[in-house]
Amino acid sequence: MDSLELMAYGMGQHTYSPDGLDEASIDALIADVQDELADLPFAPTSALLDGTARTQMFRRIERRALGATVRVLHVEAITSAPFGTEAA
Numbered sequence: 001m002d003s004l005e006l007m008a009y010g011m012g013q014h015t016y017s018p019d020g021l022d023e024a025s026i027d028a029l030i031a032d033v034q035d036e037l038a039d040l041p042f043a044p045t046s047a048l049l050d051g052t053a054r055t056q057m058f059r060r061i062e063r064r065a066l067g068a069t070v071r072v073l074h075v076e077a078i079t080s081a082p083f084g085t086e087a088a
Helices: 003-008 023-039 046-050 052-068
Strands: none
Touching (some): 046 052
C-alpha cells in the first residue's frame, strides 16, 4: 500500500470509513451539536403544557397492554344423555 492508500484507511490504522469520517471527526461533530443544544432555551410544547401529551402516552400504554392480553374463552364440551335414555 502506498501512503495515499494508508491515508484513505485512516492514517495507517487500517480502519475503513466509507463516508471519510473517523472517530475523532464524529466526536467533534457530536460535541458541536451538544454545544448548540445547550445554548437553546427549553421551551415546552403546548402538548406538554395542556396535558394532551400525557393523555396520549397513557392511551398508548393502555392499547399496548390490551393488545398483549391473550383472551381465552372458556370452552365446555356439551354432552348429551346416552342414546336410548331420552324422556318420552
